[in-house]
Amino acid sequence: MKHLQKIAQVSAMGLSLVGMVGCGTASSASGSGASKVVTIVVASWAGTNVTNGIIDQQLADFNKTHPDIHAVYRPIAGNYETILKTEFVSGDAPDIITLNNGGQAPVFESEGAVIPLNSYIQKSHYSLSDFFPGAMNMFEAGSTVYGIPRDQSPLVLYYNPQMFKNAGIAGPPTTWAQLQADAQKLTNPAKKIYGIVQTPQEPRWAQFLVEAGGNVMNNSMTKMTLNTPAALRGFSFFVNLYRSGVAAQPSQVGATWGGQALGMGHAAMSFEGAWAIPYLQDTYPNTPFAIATLPKGPVNNMSLDFPTAWAITKDSAHPQQAWQVIKYLTGQGQAQWVEQGGLVTVRKSLINMPYYQQHPIYHNILAQLPNAVPWNFPNGFDQYVNSTLSNVSLLAVEGKLSPQAALQQLQSQGTSIIQQNGGN
């Protein structure tokens, strides 16, 4: 009898398992087959609650006016590009993804993970001329358009006006010489206050190279240009801020990034983008901060720009409908994006919208926009961007490598990556 009981239990378990599986397939089949509504999955990194809330609301608004399309938001928590790649591998890629700066967009573009949008743009007579060229160019390869810009932010100078006042400095620095002199006056190592607190990573020093008339790579990203006198001049200025003790790394003052150090009151200045505004307002409401355009170097006051864009994946079964969603998000949705998210618009026509007049903190961020180059690297530079650049600049900032030797190392390592990629 006992055996029979056991056997009955086992078979019951097996049956229920089969039943569960059966239910699963049945329900999903009826879900997609019952109506003609096409589901479009839109993915982005789960950043701030601000962004998540806006995308949800924009898609809800879109769904109201487009009864045949059901757009849903899939926020991706954690390492966005990593998780996205695994979703491509498992054949579960979203229809629309957000392309990021810093060399991540070219990976998806050159591997064909996202599709060219030219034919959709032409068919729907969609105009690209309103987009800031910096943000637009980053998602184009030649004449092929892979992404429609979503938002952007240039690096600007954040500073603590109270500290400036206390030190008797009239306003934010407008030249490199003033930057160095002001940082000197504002530094007080005994109180753990430094003129500038900033991670010594490339997206915080490349702008100095541009301001000196150089750059990391040439415009077509086919050649490293770190061996030029202009590049050395810009990099040396940056390194010297640390070597002379007026700049510090965030970890030296117990912070993880420049914006945090500024909020904690350990930094008088830091270079960050618009993302630091809501952070500082929410996390450190008692620390005053203001924003200025970057101080001018020997040649200009160019900044780095960090644009993002919407793109359609190759796995999307409904690219036509996905394009409708992108058109909405980058058209009507764009103004909403600014008003609710406090983000920097990618459309030139929106630069005078009421929101920005009511929020003067954005004034100098918008003023910096015409002088900004997008932060980008070609496919194959992942490790170089994430590890090599920061490690070598850390060595230079700590005085273990001369600026010249550091740039030489970066030049030769970057060149060998380009050669490898060319050989493929």
Place this chain on the structure above:
Amino acid sequence: MGTAVLLKNTEKRGGMEHWRRQETAAAYMFSLPTIILLLVFSLGPAAYAFFLSGVSWNLLNHMHWVGLSNYAAILHMPLFWTSVKNSVIFAAVVMPVQTVIAMIIAVIMNQNLPARPIYRLVFFFPSISSSAVTSLMFMWIFNKLGLLNGFLTMAGISGPNWIGNPRFALSAIMILNIWSTAGYFMVVFLAGLQAIPRTLYEAAAIDGASALQRFWNITVPLLRPSTFFIVVMGLIGTLQMFDQSFIISGGTGGPLNSTMTIALLIYQEIFSYGQVGYGAAATVFLFVLVLGLTILTNRWLGKPIEY
């Protein structure tokens, strides 16, 4: 199908043999879900890793077979050897220290102390906490202006930038790891201690053995099965350390690759740098390393106890 066979056999009313076969079949039926899970989520992927170590693939393109060239590539990669060095140093420090600390705490906890359950809970608590949470907690303790340096300042020592300085970052993770695993191994030792017959201690005491002599000559040798388990688990755990490095360095293995472990390198190569083949080759290397060290440990500690 299995169920049908079993039912038929029961009707036949066989002897002992039938009964045994039924028992075996039933046992397999009960373990089947686990066996399937193990094959699908553990052994299958492990076998797949061997296959992947021979391909060139960046997750988005089409993979193609390149044979052993991934192994040649990682063996010539300075970063790979940095990660091997870090992992081996990490294991060589953490495993013995956590074993000794766990044994000492277990022996103390085995005495008739007041409020013993509370102490046991306190020591065991770190090992049931999420390593992500404890890593974040220790990031604040190790902060340049954090708790640890606060105590050091009181003692007149100017504390280092634990997480930001390449000389101290790995040590900081070692401290965190010892703190979080010693408690778990303490429980294993406690179980081992309760299995040691009291009579041995009484006899030794009558013979005039001191407490220290009893510890060295009775407790330590008779705990060998527990020690073997702890040393092997400790070796595997420390050589595969990933999460704490990942969280404390923000996924980079920095500063200056000082917290880059083999497991973190595998993750980076596969998911961040699109070099699935390199990552899989490093995985096979780690497998061989762990297997070799486990066999050596088995030779050393795996013998049965002889009284």
